[in-house]
Amino acid sequence: MSTGSRPGLVVVDKPAGMTSHDVVARVRRLAGTRKVGHAGTLDPMATGVLLVGVDRATRLLGHLMLTEKAYDAVVRLGVSTTTDDAEGEVLEETSAAGVTDEEIRVALAAQVGDIAQVPSSVSAVKVEGRRAYDRVRAGEEVELKARPVTVHVLDVHGIERHDDVVDVEVSVRCSSGTYIRAIARDVGAALGVGGHLTALRRTAVGPFTLGEARTLDQLADDLSIVGISDVARRCFPGCDLDEADAASVRVGRRLELDLGAPGPVAVFDPAGEFLALYEQRGASAAAVAVFAS
Secondary structure, eight states: OOOTTOOEEEEEEEOTTOOHHHHHHHHHHHHTOSOEEEESOOOTTOEEEEEEEEGGGGGGHHHHTTSOEEEEEEEEESEEETTSBTTSOEEEEOOOTTOOHHHHHHHHHTTSEEEEEOOOSSSSOEETTEEHHHHHHTTOOOOOOOEEEEEEEEEEEEEEEETTEEEEEEEEEEOTTOOHHHHHHHHHHHHTSOEEEEEEEEEEETTEEGGGOBOHHHHHHOOOOEEHHHHHHHHSOEEEOOHHHHHHHHTTOOBSOOOSSSSOEEEEOTTOOEEEEEEEETTEEEEEEEOOO
8 A cells, every 4th residue: 555645644543562663664564655754752661642754744753843742641659660661670669558649649740830850761862872772771871961841731630559559640741852751750759659650641742632543453454644734734833825935935945924923834835735844034934844846
C-alpha cells in the first residue's frame, strides 16, 4: 500500500513494548516510502498519541515539537528505579503506607507551574552529541542539567493503597520537554519514599488527540493520513495569499506583508494548498521553511 505523493501526518496510537522507531519502521512499510519520521519520542512502556510524518511532512515535525502535550499516568510511591519507570531495576524500597492522601496531593501540586526539572538519566536528551540513555546503557554516570518546563494542569483521579506502595492515577497537561517520569521521581523524593511511573498514556499532542489516533492494525487496513495542509491549518496561525504572493513564496522570496502574528505562520495559496512557514521580520515576512512541491 502506498500513499502516492500525499504528504501528511499519521496519528498513531502506539502500543506498549514498541519503540517510537519501531512504529516509524512499520509506517514506512505501510506508506511505501522511506521518508517517514516521528515527533516527540514515547518510551517503549508508554502508549498513545505518536505523530508520524510522511513524505515532505517529515520536515514539519521539528516545528511541531514545541506544542503542548497531555498524558494519563500512574505514579507508584514507595519504590524508586534506575529509569524512573517500571522498565528499570529497583534502586530502593521504602514503605509509603504512612504517607497521607493530603501529603500526596500537596507534593503533586508542587509540580504545577513553571518548574526546573532534571530529565530522567535514561532519556532521549543529548549529552555531547549522544543520547543520555545510550551513555547510561554503556555504564556511564550521566548528570543532566535542570531545564525549565511548564506543567499547566496536574489532576489526581485516584489513590490506591497496596501494602507498602501507593498508586496514584493522574492526568497531566504540560509543555513539550516535560518528563512525566521525572514528576514521579521528584514527588517520591519529596515524600521521602521514592517513586516511579508504572503506566503512561499520551492522550494529546497539540490539537491531535486519541480520538483520531489509530492502532497499527487499523492503519494496516486503512492508512489514514491527515493531509499536510490540514496539519498546517490546525497547528499554526494561517495567512491566505493571492497568486502573486504565492508565486513569491514558492521560491522563498520575502513578502511585503503583515502576517498578523510573529510566526511561524502557515501561508496558503488561493486554492488552499499549504506552501510554507513564514515569520514576521519588521515590515516584511521571511521564509522559515518552504514546503511547496
